[in-house]
Amino acid sequence: MSDNKNALAVRQEFGASESSFAVVETASTAIAAQSKAMVESRYIMAMRNPRNWDAVRQDLIKECRRPSFANNKSAYYIKPIGNGVEGLGIRFVEVALRCMKNVLVETTMIFEDDIKEVHRVSVTDLEANITYPLDVRVSKTVERSRPNSDGSYISVRKNSYNKDVYTVVGTxxxxxxxxxxxxxxxxxxxxxxIIPGDLCDEAEEIIKSIRLDEAAKDPDAERRKIVDAFSDIGVTATDLTGYLGHDLGKCSPAEIVKLRGIYGAIKDGEATWQTVMHNEAEQQKTPATDAAKPKICSQESFEKKRAGWKAAIEGGKKSVNDLIATIESKELLTEDQKMEVASWAVAKNQGE
Structure with a gap:
């Protein structure tokens, strides 16, 4: 008797017989065994070939010093947040992990339905036996300027230009x-x-230096390259001129490097040109400078002016609130100083 899962085995031994069911390996158990063997082999290889950090640093610096790598859009980016948030990109991380060796990157889909997927991404340092996992939700919808050809869509909203934007199922x-x-x-x-911070800092300085050197060697050629790159993502030369506030021909090497970083952020989905311009507009709203703001009144200054201010309260020339407002038009009082000013009025009232 047999089926797809079990087989009956009969063993004859010294006149006696013994029957048992031998479990036939299924596809799932075979895959599980294979996965286990692969994981074990990776750890064994990591123990037999431990990384040399000096060699890792040399290999990584060598990669970062290649102009083609340093100028790669995904090696380094600048996100338009505040004065600019800079960071190392995915290309750098890929190269760094390869130089480190004994690092395992895994991606597994753990959930899927009609509207989304959930993928578990993990990076494991096989030598330290440390794993960092992160679940990624991927929506199966996209936004379009018009509904599907049959008129169907999931939802609709107004964009910043007051135009309809439709959410439809993506291809x-x-x-x-x-x-x-x-x-x-x-x-x-x-x-x-996983990558040591000191290696990241050193690599970042090298990449920025290489980009600046390349921009300084031939600014015109670098400017044309970055203008063409922005054109490929729908940002015109006029848009760039508006962002810089001057003609593109007057771009400094530092501005070219900044534009390259912003292009990398947009290309990798870290930002959009709209967010770049919105952030720039926010930065143009010049706040009061430190020089224009009233400074804190030092205790020494307070003691020097104390008698005159107290006389104004005791003589009934000013109320506490009026005096504080007058003082703080030039210098700010601390809470303790304000309390002392208020105490003068209390003492005056008690004396009366």
């Missing part, structure tokens, strides 16, 4: 691109937790 290519971008971001985020 296979749409989902593939979103999945790849989000998983890359996750690998970069948790990969940077």
């Amino acid at each position: 296979d290519d749409d989902i593939l691109n979103k999945r790849g971008a989000l998983i890359s971001k996750a690998i970069r985020t948790i990969g940077l937790r």
